[in-house]
Amino acid sequence: MGVxxxxxxxxxxxxxxxxxxPESWAKSQIEEGIPQFLRFLFLKNAWDSIPLEGDSRWIxxxxxxxRKIPLAPYSGLGEILSACRExxxxxxxxxxxxRCLQAQMLFTISYLLEGPxxxxxxxxxxxxGLFETDKDGRPFGKQIxxxxxxxxxxDPTGREMRPLGNP
Numbered sequence: 001m002g003v004x005x006x007x008x009x010x011x012x013x014x015x016x017x018x019x020x021x022p023e024s025w026a027k028s029q030i031e032e033g034i035p036q037f038l039r040f041l042f043l044k045n046a047w048d049s050i051p052l053e054g055d056s057r058w059i060x061x062x063x064x065x066x067r068k069i070p071l072a073p074y075s076g077l078g079e080i081l082s083a084c085r086e087x088x089x090x091x092x093x094x095x096x097x098x099r100c101l102q103a104q105m106l107f108t109i110s111y112l113l114e115g116p117x118x119x120x121x122x123x124x125x126x127x128x129g130l131f132e133t134d135k136d137g138r139p140f141g142k143q144i145x146x147x148x149x150x151x152x153x154x155d156p157t158g159r160e161m162r163p164l165g166n167p
Contacts, residue, residue: 003035003037003038003132005030007026007027007030010022010025010026010029010030010037011023011026013037014026014037014040017040017041017044018044019040019044020158025037025040033142034142034146035132035141035142035144038132038144039144039146039147039150040150040154042130042144042147043106043110043147043150043151043154044154046106046110047106047154047155047156049102050098050099050102050103050106051095051098051099051102052156053095053096053099053156053157053164054092054095055095056091056092056094056095058095058098059081059085059091059094059095062074062077062078062081063078063081063082064078065078066078066079066082081094096163099161100161103151103152103155103161106151107148107151107152110147110148110151111147111148113128113129113130113144113145113147114129114145114146114148115127115128115129116128129143129144129145130143130144130145130147131143131144132144
C-alpha cells in the first residue's frame with residue numbers, strides 16, 4: 001500500500017505514527033501537494049536515533065563498546081564519555097549535549113538534502129534530493145523537501161531543543 005490520497009486516510013495514518021496535529025499535516029498534503037507524510041516519516045525516524053531526554057543508556061553502551069573494542073570506529077566516544085564522568089559531568093548534561101549536537105546534524109543534513117550548498121566553480125548544475133521510490137528504486141513524485149523546516153517541530157520533548165525550564 002502506498003501513501004493514501006484521501007484526507008481522512010492521511011489523518012488516520014498520521015495519527016498512527018504519532019504526529020501531533022495529524023489534521024494539519026494531512027490538510028497541507030492534500031491542499032498544497034507537499035508530501036508531508038514522507039517528510040514526517042523521515043524526520044520521525046531520524047529523531048528516533050537521537051537519545052531521549054533523561055535516557056543515559058547510550059552512555060553505558062558507548063563506554064562498554066570502547067572497552068571491548070578499543071580500536072573500533074567511534075570507540076573514542078566511550079573514552080571521552082568515561083573521562084567526562086570522572087570529571088563530574090552528569091549523564092543528563094552529556095545526554096543534553098549529545099541531543100543538541102545530533103539535532104544540529106539532523107538539521108544540517110536535512111538542509112543539505114535540498115542540494116549542494118557549495119561546489120567548485122568549474123562544476124555547474126549539480127543537484128540531488130530525497131524522493132519516494134518505486135519497488136525498483138526509481139524516484140517518482142515530488143521531491144521531499146523542506147525537511148529542515150520541521151526538524152525542531154518534531155523534537156519529542158515538544159520544546160524544539162530549548163533547555164528544560166525555559167518558556
